Amino acid sequence: QVQLQESGPGLVKPSQTLSLTCTVSGGSINSGGYYWSWIRQHPGEGLEWIGFIYYSVSTYYNPSLKGLVTISLDTSTNQFSLNLGSVTAADTAIYYCARYAMAQGSFDYWGQGTLVTVSS
């Protein structure tokens, strides 16, 4: 059973960089057929796709984040990470990591989510 777990600071100051890590267990992050993903949910609102990484060589980001986001992958630790720069209060949200199964076109496994608050 694949499991994902987010970790990182719950509070980030405005203009700083939000950094989160997702640890994957029960499966290799280096297996084909899956995009490793970050999704966020503003309080009481819907879901927003942040981006994908595939095999450490291909990354895809939501253009609305205007080049402030970077997703990276570390096969030695079976983790992938999110960096979101120059954060503002509008980046306060629950951040989820998830696995996107390409053959099914769906996010089949999710982390439990972590609330990140941007505040001074």
Added chain:
Amino acid sequence: QSALTQPASVSGSPGQSITIPCTAISSDVGGFNYVSWYQQHPGKAPKVMIYDVSNRPSGVSDRFSGSKSGNTASLTISGLQAEDEAEYFCSSYTNTNTLVVFGGGTKLTVL
């Protein structure tokens, strides 16, 4: 404005059936073939209930079904149960730089 439009809320009584529509408001979702549906209970992560328009993952009740007609996908829940009360989101892969979009979500209330 989301590329996928859902009603904000629907409701039904136990045992009844309800349908939640998800309408693509542009051609950006291509053939709208990679539609998935997620159930989210308060304080929990979303859970996939339907993928590829009408396929159910292993372990999901057969009371949940998906379909598509034109630019509208639908999630139908039959034999409503109290545990079905949750938020439901549709999602689609797109042929734009925003590779994945979500609908705004529909709050299902079981009366």
